[in-house]
């Protein structure tokens with residue numbers, strides 16, 4: 213997906229093009245296919261993953277494959293398979309082959325009984341989506357294998373990521389990507405969330421940088437294996453208002469979708485990322501103002 217392609221690009225700049233293999237079950241766009249090694253790999257195919265790891269002398273594994281929150285609710289059986297069975301395959305392979313393993317978690321790993329403003333790293337986690345349940349399971353499995361067998365498992369809970377202008381994978385925070393696309397094309401965005409729905413968000417470049425910096429942090433600096441990372445929190449109304457500073461004609465109408473609104477209402481409104489800041493020096497570069505400028509003026 214979007215996040216994997218961007219992260220591969222960043223890692224290739226640091227570690228060399230041929231030293232980073234991108235994989236998916238979907239065909240990437242031609243410029244990605246040409247930009248470095250790409251292989252087909254299904255996370256449900258354990259033997260094939262093992263073959264890839266051994267034949268390519270893999271040392272780090274970044275596991276991004278997942279069904280996101282809204283799509284997961286629409287297909288729970290598939291989400292369970294990809295998000296849980298797929299994760300188990302990856303955990304076993306990482307342990308077996310002494311790989312450093314990164315798996316992202318999400319604001320979706322919290323639920324209505326978690327503190328929401330702000331949510332700390334350690335608190336009640338009772339999410340009500342299959343996506344959230346699978347992510348909490350991932351956090352716990354990774355930490356368990358770290359403590360029991362020394363697996364170098366690292367996990368960041370990402371906010372909603374504002375990626376480039378391509379269709380996102382069916383999440384609850386996708387409107388925040390779509391609204392920029394609509395602002396620049398038709399000038400009209402129909403939002404599936406209520407105007408006052410506040411959620412933690414992050415520009416994709418901050419997300420990639422956090423991931424790489426966290427992966428590179430010496431183990432002795434980490435007091436946790438799963439950290440919240442934050443950059444900004446906004447509502448549809450606030451982001452629309454900020455966009456109108458540049459494109460005053462933007463029109464936003466609201467037609468809340470009950471599935472995604474219910475999910476959003478159960479998620480944190482703000483992330484407490486003080487542990488990430490203290491332990492390995494996390495600091496975001498983009499707030500709402502900078503996000504809107506880069507999206508509308510430079511459009512990455």
Ligand SMILES: NC(=O)C1=CN([C@@H]2O[C@H](COP(=O)(O)OP(=O)(O)OC[C@H]3O[C@@H](n4cnc5c(N)ncnc54)[C@H](O)[C@@H]3O)[C@@H](O)[C@H]2O)C=CC1
Pocket residue numbers: 213214215216236237238253254255256275276277278279280294298316317318319369370371372373374380381382383385
């Ligand atoms: N985009 C966001 O706002 C956030 C993303 N994350 C996490 O980051 C990761 C990446 O997210 P995105 O790139 O946004 O999602 P995405 O939906 O764009 O990408 C997921 C990728 O997984 C692939 N996939 C599906 N089934 C597979 C299988 N059986 N084997 C191998 N690959 C398979 C899909 O083809 C897709 O390219 C996910 O784990 C997600 O939970 C966490 C929080 C926020």
Ligand SMILES: CC(=O)[C@H](N)C(=O)O
Pocket residue numbers: 280281282317318319320343370371372373382383384385386
């Ligand atoms: C925040 C996420 O994990 C993802 N973007 C989603 O909305 O499902």
